[in-house]
Amino acid sequence: MSRVLVGVKRVIDYAVKIRVKPDHSGVVTDGVKHSMNPFCEIAVEEAVKLKEKKLIKEVVAVSCGPTQVTETIRTALAMGCDRGIHVEVSGKDYEAMGPLQISKIFAALAKKEEASLIILGKQAIDDDCNQTGQMTAALLDWPQGTFASEVTIDGEKVKVVREIDGGLETIKISMPAVLTADLRLNTPRYATLPNIMKAKKKKIANMKPADLGVDMVSRVEVLRVDEPPTRLAGVKVETVDDLVAKLRANGTI
Amino acid sequence: MSFALRPTRSLYAHLTTSNFVQCRTIKKEHTLKSGGWERVIPAFRSVCGEDGVSLGEAVREQHGRDESVHRCRPPDVVVWPRSVEEVSALAKICHHHHLPIIPFGTGTGLEGGVGALKGGVCFSLRNMDRVLDLHQEDFDVSVEPGVTRKGLNSYLRDTGLWFPVDPGADASLCGMAATSASGTNAVRYGTMRENVLNLEVVLADGSIIHTAGRGRRPRKTSAGYNLTNLFVGSEGTLGVITKTTLRLYGVPEAMVSAVCTFPSVQAAVDSTVQVLQTGVPIARIEFLDDVMIDACNRFNLLSYPVAPTLFLEFHGTEKSLEEQVTVTEEITQANGGSDFSWARDAETRGRLWKARHDAWYAALALRPGCKAYSTDVCVPLSRLPQIIVETKEDLMLNRLTGPIAGHVGDGNFHCIMVMDPNDQDEVIRVHEFTERLARRALALDGTCTGEHGVGLGKRALLREEMGPLAIEVMQGLKTTLDPKNLMNPGKVL
Numbered sequence: 001m002s003r004v005l006v007g008v009k010r011v012i013d014y015a016v017k018i019r020v021k022p023d024h025s026g027v028v029t030d031g032v033k034h035s036m037n038p039f040c041e042i043a044v045e046e047a048v049k050l051k052e053k054k055l056i057k058e059v060v061a062v063s064c065g066p067t068q069v070t071e072t073i074r075t076a077l078a079m080g081c082d083r084g085i086h087v088e089v090s091g092k093d094y095e096a097m098g099p100l101q102i103s104k105i106f107a108a109l110a111k112k113e114e115a116s117l118i119i120l121g122k123q124a125i126d127d128d129c130n131q132t133g134q135m136t137a138a139l140l141d142w143p144q145g146t147f148a149s150e151v152t153i154d155g156e157k158v159k160v161v162r163e164i165d166g167g168l169e170t171i172k173i174s175m176p177a178v179l180t181a182d183l184r185l186n187t188p189r190y191a192t193l194p195n196i197m198k199a200k201k202k203k204i205a206n207m208k209p210a211d212l213g214v215d216m217v218s219r220v221e222v223l224r225v226d227e228p229p230t231r232l233a234g235v236k237v238e239t240v241d242d243l244v245a246k247l248r249a250n251g252t253i
Numbered sequence: 254m255s256f257a258l259r260p261t262r263s264l265y266a267h268l269t270t271s272n273f274v275q276c277r278t279i280k281k282e283h284t285l286k287s288g289g290w291e292r293v294i295p296a297f298r299s300v301c302g303e304d305g306v307s308l309g310e311a312v313r314e315q316h317g318r319d320e321s322v323h324r325c326r327p328p329d330v331v332v333w334p335r336s337v338e339e340v341s342a343l344a345k346i347c348h349h350h351h352l353p354i355i356p357f358g359t360g361t362g363l364e365g366g367v368g369a370l371k372g373g374v375c376f377s378l379r380n381m382d383r384v385l386d387l388h389q390e391d392f393d394v395s396v397e398p399g400v401t402r403k404g405l406n407s408y409l410r411d412t413g414l415w416f417p418v419d420p421g422a423d424a425s426l427c428g429m430a431a432t433s434a435s436g437t438n439a440v441r442y443g444t445m446r447e448n449v450l451n452l453e454v455v456l457a458d459g460s461i462i463h464t465a466g467r468g469r470r471p472r473k474t475s476a477g478y479n480l481t482n483l484f485v486g487s488e489g490t491l492g493v494i495t496k497t498t499l500r501l502y503g504v505p506e507a508m509v510s511a512v513c514t515f516p517s518v519q520a521a522v523d524s525t526v527q528v529l530q531t532g533v534p535i536a537r538i539e540f541l542d543d544v545m546i547d548a549c550n551r552f553n554l555l556s557y558p559v560a561p562t563l564f565l566e567f568h569g570t571e572k573s574l575e576e577q578v579t580v581t582e583e584i585t586q587a588n589g590g591s592d593f594s595w596a597r598d599a600e601t602r603g604r605l606w607k608a609r610h611d612a613w614y615a616a617l618a619l620r621p622g623c624k625a626y627s628t629d630v631c632v633p634l635s636r637l638p639q640i641i642v643e644t645k646e647d648l649m650l651n652r653l654t655g656p657i658a659g660h661v662g663d664g665n666f667h668c669i670m671v672m673d674p675n676d677q678d679e680v681i682r683v684h685e686f687t688e689r690l691a692r693r694a695l696a697l698d699g700t701c702t703g704e705h706g707v708g709l710g711k712r713a714l715l716r717e718e719m720g721p722l723a724i725e726v727m728q729g730l731k732t733t734l735d736p737k738n739l740m741n742p743g744k745v746l
Binding site for chain 1: 410
């Protein structure tokens with residue numbers, strides 16, 4: 001029986017109104033409510049469900065970032081994960097952290113923990129990259145079942161129903177494999193108070209990327225962040241001639 | 254301004270054929286004590302900013318109606334304060350110029366509470382939307398009026414806590430406090446009356462008060478008059494609620510839902526009464542009559558047996574659920590109920606309850622093109638069988654479409670009256686029916702409004718329910734707190 005790694009990312013809560021920093025270097029994160037990425041919640045729920053069906057033995061929640069991400073790992077533990085791993089990344093490395101670095105970390109952890117499955121959310125709601133799952137599978141040379149809306153374990157194989165543009169695609173892949181959760185995979189459970197209390201006693205191991213032999217250097221540099229342009233009020237015109245004149249004036253025709 | 258009730262005014266005066274037509278223009282002859290709108294509007298803008306004031310017709314119409322059948326009564330201007338200090342400053346301006354003040358949360362009320370009968374200023378509070386002061390260990394949180402029920406529960410989702418009062422709509426929590434809202438789980442978790450610990454209120458003259466003292470949130474108190482519960486249910490007639498401190502509960506470890514069909518209304522309601530008398534801490538117990546189930550079957554393409562039905566939900570630990578369900582099943586079977594249709598996980602429970610959640614739309618779909626009005630009486634539990642049976646007879650006798658759905662655990666049920674607004678005769682029959690129903694409830698020691706409030710349409714009934722002396726006391730309180738009668742005039746009293 002197997003061990004599953006689940007990735008959970010701490011992001012700005014989906015209900016918060018995002019504001020761009022005055023220096024345009026990023027968005028305001030100080031004092032802003034953060035929570036687990038919604039797709040990561042779905043990933044955790046799926047892993048915990050598999051454990052409840054006794055198809056897998058242990059669920060390990062993993063998060064990369066500064067101390068605050070341990071809160072996110074605790075939420076995953078309250079939802080039913082057995083233990084956590086906090087990969088400590090802070091400062092400039094944390095700001096520059098992206099799917100490539102995360103996937104290297106997960107690949108290293110998967111080997112270290114002898115995982116049979118890695119379940120991630122399909123994307124994070126802050127960067128919308130949708131790359132980590134795919135990169136992790138590539139680094140490990142494992143099959144991938146992405147945008148999963150249904151997962152069934154069948155012996156050593158996994159049947160995944162994927163949400164694609166044309167509809168639903170069903171594939172069968174061998175384990176070990178990487179899965180990424182899409183919206184309709186399940187409805188995540190709420191953490192209940194007794195489970196939150198139990199989660200406080202579960203272990204969270206602490207390590208650094210260097211311990212896993214991972215280099216955090218980023219090849220991407222963010223130049224500038226801007227808000228979308230404010231929507232201007234429409235202009236009413238009196239006649240068709242006015243309309244044509246205005247369209248000519250602003251270069252549309 | 255006089256408040257003399259006109260007892261001859263019948264309930265349906267609001268609902269004649271022309272009522273579904275849209276609104277009127279700004280009343281140019283609205284009397285202002287000093288200066289005119291030209292002085293007041295700039296004063297508002299200097300408080301709320303340029304974007305915080307609107308005279309636009311579409312905006313005013315949006316703020317002059319809620320989800321009831323009462324016609325739109327737009328205010329003269331809509332303002333969006335961003336803080337309690339701005340609310341107070343705006344109230345002072347209105348007080349000086351004798352302008353009515355109408356607080357507006359989400360506009361999801363069902364009794365016409367936001368209609369600006371005498372024009373005035375609508376205080377739209379949606380920009381005050383912060384969740385403040387969450388105290389997880391003390392199970393309390395304070396919220397501003399722009400925070401809705403679902404918004405708060407989403408905010409709380411990682412804490413293991415929730416706010417269970419669920420009136421259906423995603424309503425503003427301060428609005429729910431103002432109307433003393435309730436919902437499907439009141440039978441276990443109570444209504445707003447039991448769950449509001451403190452309120453910050455701006456009175457008509459701009460004074461800011463804290464009904465239990467600033468920042469205070471003990472679970473119980475014996476300190477002074479219960480001002481908090483004076484304002485809960487006051488429907489905007491005593492002040493503008495700008496913050497509410499709420500009691501939170503732990504999210505249940507597990508939930509189980511079940512559906513059970515009965516051979517008769519009496520059997521279903523008797524089961525409800527017995528389940529509660531046995532002390533089962535049932536979380537939801539909802540009744541749908543045969544007409545309602547039939548509507549739900551058609552609307553959602555389900556195939557529930559067309560008969561009086563109870564939808565049940567149990568909350569608790571795994572072990573206590575087993576016990577609760579076993580005891581309940583014994584009772585329902587003793588009353589001739591069918592076997593339970595069960596659901597445990599969130600998705601299946603959702604599907605099971607979909608019928609109940611879509612009841613309103615299913616009722617409307619019975620007769621496309623019609624409008625619906627929901628009645629809302631509540632009686633002591635032991636009177637429930639009698640009133641539902643008599644009400645169904647009344648509906649059939651008068652050829653009315655009124656599927657019944659109700660929170661029978663509280664003795665509260667709703668007839669969803671589906672009517673053609675253009676059929677004057679039907680409109681009249683519906684309103685005479687609702688008056689009879691309310692009076693039937695009053696005669697059985699009940700109330701004319703279990704959860705929707707008095708609003709516009711039940712003021713005469715409130716007087717019958719309370720009696721003239723209690724009404725005089727209420728009137729005295731109103732006069733003390735709002736001598737100029739600026740707070741949401743024409744409602745409640």
